[in-house]
């Protein structure tokens with residue numbers, strides 16, 4: 150760069166080598182955004198945390214674009230209707246990967262709840278279709294409760310010996326259960 154007197158200052162090889170050996174001056178974290186600091190090469194805990202969060206957000210945006218609302222609904226409806234044997238199969242029918250479905254369920258509480266609800270219907274359906282999984286007393290289909298009545302999950306509320314047994318309700322956490330049964 151030209152100096153005040155017009156002389157031109159240049160880096161010499163020796164100066165470049167010396168500069169490469171010294172740490173760069175600390176970046177002023179009160180003046181620059183983490184995005185800028187990260188691009189300038191700062192890898193401090195704060196800037197690294199920003200970078201990781203930023204990367205996650207970018208991946209999330211990409212994943213959401215690949216698994217749009219319409220296909221989410223399609224997966225939920227296929228599972229809830231019992232048209233498929235597993236969540237994996239529902240994903241395949243909706244032309245997404247199981248990883249996309251389970252990844253969304255991990256980060257999106259509403260979708261996880263909806264998928265869990267749908268999977269309960271799937272497990273229930275499979276029990277109806279698989280006599281081996283079905284307890285001895287069968288109720289007419291339209292009277293089969295889709296939910297356990299209050300207290301049925303409570304061991305203390307178990308019927309006395311000799312009482313008529315009833316179908317057990319699908320357990321909670323039925324996403325996994327649906328997989329195991331599938």
Ligand SMILES: [Zn+2]
Nearest residue numbers: 186191193196
């Ligand atoms: Zn930093």
